[in-house]
Amino acid sequence: MIEELQNLPDISFIDNMTVDELQARLITEYENGITEITGKKYSLPKADKYRIILNAIALVLYQNLQCIDRAGKQNTLKYAYGQYLDNKASEKGVTRLTSTPATVSVKFTLEETRNTATIIPKGTRVSNDSDVYFETSMLEEIAAGNTEVIVSCTCTEPGTAGNDIQIGKITTLVDPVAYIADVVNVTVSAGGTDTEDDDSLRERIFLAPSAYTTTGSADAYVYHAKMFSKDIFDVVVTSDVGTAVVNICILLKNGVIPKSELLTALQEYIENDSIKTLTDKVVVSAPTAKNYDVNLTYYINKTDRSKALQVQKNVNKAIEDYISWQNSKIGRDINPDKLVEKIMAAGAKRVTVTSPTYQSCNKTEVAQNQNKIVIYGGLEDD
Secondary structure: OOHHHHOOOOOOOOOOOOHHHHHHHHHHHHHHHHHHHHOOOOOOOOOOHHHHHHHHHHHHHHHHHHHHHHHHHOOOOOOOOHHHHHHHHHOOOOOOOOOEOOEEEEEEEEOOOOOOOEEEOOOOEEEOOOOOEEEEOOOEEEOOOOOEEEEEEEEOOOOHHHOOOOOOOOOEEOOOOOOEEEEEEOOOOEOOEOOOOHHHHHHHHHHHHHHOOOOOOHHHHHHHHHHHOOOEEEEEEEEOOOOOEEEEEEEEHHHOOOOHHHHHHHHHHHOOOOOOOOOOEEEEEOOEEEEEEEEEEEEEEHHHHHHHHHHHHHHHHHHHHHHHHHOOOOOOOEOHHHHHHHHHHOOOOEEEEEEOOOEOOOOOEEEEEEEEEEEEEEEEOO
């Protein structure tokens, strides 16, 4: 969730009432009622059947209050989720981005040269000998006298499953085509995306007002970049002083640095006259990796001996969380203090960090972990 929404105060449509408070309130109302009727101070015994009944009623009422609280929160951008968030998005003219299939370029090669054109039908499937299939996006042909053609193919299933198939791995022609001897992919498959998650949609809703006009503001460029692909996680927009050059640096989810194909496609998308300010010269780029290693030793208190295995699991997760945190934002300084903080919160007694050391990152750099050495130093006295 973006910082502006995270920093909003938490709200409750039931004044943060707890079930214990509701039970106590019902019992107090019951006791006051009896006192008023009899004229004598009345206190309901703890084992009284009416106390048990009132506690049961309180549980049912509290469930209803929880529904009321949730219903109220679904009208706010910070708390809305799922279909509720989709409805919030519609108020700003925003819709959730659907999943898209991966694409790849495949070379079809003839057995031998022919004096007539060889047709490759649209929908011809190829595969990497797994359950991932790609099909030709349109009818193609190998011209007479030629022996090969490169064809754009699309994964038959949308989502990320078709991504990252390396060059030379797609070699199976599923649907035979006359005279074709072999097929092979000449690019890495890419571009497949899953359905947009709530946090990504929530951020685009927040940024949507920036796009009511054409771009010009940094937020507007951020909005349009994230509108182009839900895999774009972070966007940094800068402008050279005294020029009309607008630099858009993008980072994908999980700290992935985008490839040239995506950068080119985004460049073309942003340069549409309905998006880009006419006087702006837009340059889309990927951040430069600033590599670092994790090398540390941690210790656990002897008094935590019984839960040492769980602490070790917590520490390992804390380190992975740190790496994810570190590479999720362009320009985020490499900060070992944050690593120590997470490890201590996971239950370690102390930690000695050899690396990383503090390193600043500029607006076009992103931290990328290269190696990880984590040593458990054992139990120590408190």
